Amino acid sequence: DVQFEDESTRKKKYSRDFLLTFSEQCKDLPEGFEMGADPDIITSVHAGMFRGDRDIL
Amino acid sequence: DSSESKKGGLASMLPHPLEHSWTFWYDNASGKSKQIAWGSSIRLIHTFNTVEDFWSLYNNIHHPSKLVNGADLYCFKHKIEPKWEDPVCANGGKWTITMTSRGKSDTIWLYTLLAMIGEQFDYGDEICGAVVNVRSRQEKVSIWTKNAFNEAAQISIGKQWKELVDYKEQIGFITHDDSMKLDKGAKIKYAV
Numbered sequence: 001d002v003q004f005e006d007e008s009t010r011k012k013k014y015s016r017d018f019l020l021t022f023s024e025q026c027k028d029l030p031e032g033f034e035m036g037a038d039p040d041i042i043t044s045v046h047a048g049m050f051r052g053d054r055d056i057l
Numbered sequence: 058d059s060s061e062s063k064k065g066g067l068a069s070m071l072p073h074p075l076e077h078s079w080t081f082w083y084d085n086a087s088g089k090s091k092q093i094a095w096g097s098s099i100r101l102i103h104t105f106n107t108v109e110d111f112w113s114l115y116n117n118i119h120h121p122s123k124l125v126n127g128a129d130l131y132c133f134k135h136k137i138e139p140k141w142e143d144p145v146c147a148n149g150g151k152w153t154i155t156m157t158s159r160g161k162s163d164t165i166w167l168y169t170l171l172a173m174i175g176e177q178f179d180y181g182d183e184i185c186g187a188v189v190n191v192r193s194r195q196e197k198v199s200i201w202t203k204n205a206f207n208e209a210a211q212i213s214i215g216k217q218w219k220e221l222v223d224y225k226e227q228i229g230f231i232t233h234d235d236s237m238k239l240d241k242g243a244k245i246k247y248a249v
Binding site for chain 1: 073074075076083085102103105108109110111112113114116117118119123124125128130168171172174175176177181221
């Protein structure tokens with residue numbers, strides 16, 4: 001029951017099931033991501049990378 | 058026909074735009090001086106506006122069950138700060154689902170995010186965003202709304218939220234004004 005653009009509201013609507021189909025396709029951090037947040041929030045592989053960056057700086 | 062299938066094929070490769078841009082924020086007040094004003098340690102993680110970028114972020118940040126005690130993770134519409142003082146939030150309030158043990162909120166948090174970014178709420182324009190608060194003995198997921206006195210909108214959001222996350226227990230809505238003045242003594246304004 002995907003409604004890419006709802007005809008009455010003109011909104012871009014997506015059902016939960018449709019959104020879930022993209023979960024496995026998007027594993028890398030998004031393009032343009034910058035570590036402005038506390039590294040504690042990032043999962044271990046990336047946190048190590050960012051902690052390293054921070055130590056260098 | 059072939060042109061339609063070609064169009065569909067191309068469309069499936071393009072990013073899927075969301076109705077709104079959304080921003081993840083993170084706060085961990087634990088271990089910091091009590092002299093630091095509430096909210097001053099909050100940090101922006103990233104803003105996204107496509108389905109693909111949502112998952113790219115979600116798959117690389119800890120889920121509530123893996124966050125440290127004291128952590129708050131927010132997902133709010135872009136340009137709305139997750140603070141009571143934000144002009145869009147100031148007259149609002151929040152619906153809250155409380156789980157009285159750790160590690161139980163991951164699914165509710167994910168389904169809440171998917172419902173918001175997928176525009177599944179009839180009164181979606183009334184929503185500011187959502188937050189999960191992780192504490193030693195409980196986890197709370199809340200949806201913040203803009204106008205606490207628009208009763209029809211609040212009731213609709215509360216009822217739909219329960220359906221969207223498959224939650225059966227009663228939930229309550231508290232205004233930010235009451236939360237500020239009365240803290241834990243704040244009274245429930247609406248319940249569904």
